[in-house]
Amino acid sequence: MNHVFHRAPKEILPRAVGGDGIYVIASDGERYLDASGGAAVSCLGHSNETVRRAIHAQVDKLAYVHSGFFTTDVMEQLGDRLVTLAPAGLERVYFLSGGSEAMEAALKLTRQYFLEIGQPQRTRIISRQQSYHGNTLGALAVGGNKQRRAPFEPLLMEGVSHISACNPYRYQAAGESLEAYGLRAANELESELLRVGPETVGAFVAETVVGATAGALVPAPGYFKRIREICDQYGVLLILDEVMCGMGRTGSLFACEQEGVAPDLCTIAKGLGAGYQAIGALLVSGTIFDSLLGGSGFFQHGHTYMGHATACAASLAVLDVIERDHLLENVQNQGALLTRLLHEAFDGNPHVGDIRGRGLFQAIELVADRETKQPFEPALKLNGRIKRQAMARHMMCYPFGGTADGQRGDHVLLAPPFIVTGEQIADIVQRLKDSVAAALAEIVT
Numbered sequence: 001m002n003h004v005f006h007r008a009p010k011e012i013l014p015r016a017v018g019g020d021g022i023y024v025i026a027s028d029g030e031r032y033l034d035a036s037g038g039a040a041v042s043c044l045g046h047s048n049e050t051v052r053r054a055i056h057a058q059v060d061k062l063a064y065v066h067s068g069f070f071t072t073d074v075m076e077q078l079g080d081r082l083v084t085l086a087p088a089g090l091e092r093v094y095f096l097s098g099g100s101e102a103m104e105a106a107l108k109l110t111r112q113y114f115l116e117i118g119q120p121q122r123t124r125i126i127s128r129q130q131s132y133h134g135n136t137l138g139a140l141a142v143g144g145n146k147q148r149r150a151p152f153e154p155l156l157m158e159g160v161s162h163i164s165a166c167n168p169y170r171y172q173a174a175g176e177s178l179e180a181y182g183l184r185a186a187n188e189l190e191s192e193l194l195r196v197g198p199e200t201v202g203a204f205v206a207e208t209v210v211g212a213t214a215g216a217l218v219p220a221p222g223y224f225k226r227i228r229e230i231c232d233q234y235g236v237l238l239i240l241d242e243v244m245c246g247m248g249r250t251g252s253l254f255a256c257e258q259e260g261v262a263p264d265l266c267t268i269a270k271g272l273g274a275g276y277q278a279i280g281a282l283l284v285s286g287t288i289f290d291s292l293l294g295g296s297g298f299f300q301h302g303h304t305y306m307g308h309a310t311a312c313a314a315s316l317a318v319l320d321v322i323e324r325d326h327l328l329e330n331v332q333n334q335g336a337l338l339t340r341l342l343h344e345a346f347d348g349n350p351h352v353g354d355i356r357g358r359g360l361f362q363a364i365e366l367v368a369d370r371e372t373k374q375p376f377e378p379a380l381k382l383n384g385r386i387k388r389q390a391m392a393r394h395m396m397c398y399p400f401g402g403t404a405d406g407q408r409g410d411h412v413l414l415a416p417p418f419i420v421t422g423e424q425i426a427d428i429v430q431r432l433k434d435s436v437a438a439a440l441a442e443i444v445t
Contacts, residue, residue: 014030018046019046019047021046032394035396035428036397037415037416038396040361041270043249043271044274044417044419048276050320053317055276065309074312074316075307075312086254090266091286092286094283094284097308099133099268101134102280103138105282105301108299113288116294116296122202124202125141125201126193127143127144127206128166129165129406130405131210132207133241145213164185165210165217167214169373178220182222201236204237204239206240207242207244208245216356216357216361218356224261225260238264239263239264239267241266248271248327249361250361255358269281271318277310278308279315322418325419331359337426338416342362345433346436351376353367360417364412385439386436389439392435397435398414414432416428
């Protein structure tokens, strides 16, 4: 009898017993091509010896110690390493066990920061529709994923409002340049600030490149520079969520590097530990940290496993491998190939409306009518059909629904490991093409 409470208890899952590069090996010996890194996690694949050795060495030395009593060499080293690599102004790192924890810490630190500097009225948060920031109640509250929020709406904190996603495919006007659209979309933040009272707002939260909820939405040129200007003008903190899109996924270690901006707080996870250990982190500006240092001297927050020594050792090794093996360059090169092959495979498909993304973080959006951009009806569950067809072809991808407006729309997200080869990219695209065709054949007559 199975006593595990799986997230989908009615579903019978294959049992994974091993990993080999970008493949997961099931108990029946079948090899599944991991085209999504799980959920954009396994950036080094499933069998990296350097990371495994680092974990083993740390466990032999010291596996865990509570951060309320001790610090450790590996935590200090990882903090130094991340600050050296991070955008200017981010000077401290608060270690946690995952992305949702990192966002909770960001929200609590925002509140405490404004208490420390004597602005207790700043209690509101502004975020975006079609965003996702984690599954805890605080993270769900600031997120804009309607499907995941709906059951828990009565429990979510008040004082959160959402502006439109920066989605050129859906919202760019006819005859409007991409730059003009980006400016218009960013200016919604100022309008919302003025509506609720800018003196009441603590932070604006956004994924630099939107992940699971909308499918690799890349910001329009100049969008985040204007967002940064607005935040600075009204004294609002900018929190960038790079849990899914960061740590090299888009071709630079931090996705915001490509936007030419630096946030006040930045959440990272997933690729930080590459799946070898559970770890997340909140990077914090020197200004915010100094407010606590010169004030209460204590962050009223914490978790049992924060700064876990084994997880920090794994993350240091992950960064070593990315640098040693020039994997950011491979992300850029294989990402360009992935873009080209996706267009070759799907440009002629009447039900693929958009192909988008950056680096090894790309997606296709499916539509019932390409000309009108009308989505398929949610009852058809197209994204679930694609997932089943892909698994039947021994490939893991990341389909999701509600892409267009939170209720309707389907997309498939691809986020293969950074070690992927050109031959494997071609294999991914072919299997995806076949999976999409098979799924569409079930619903399109």
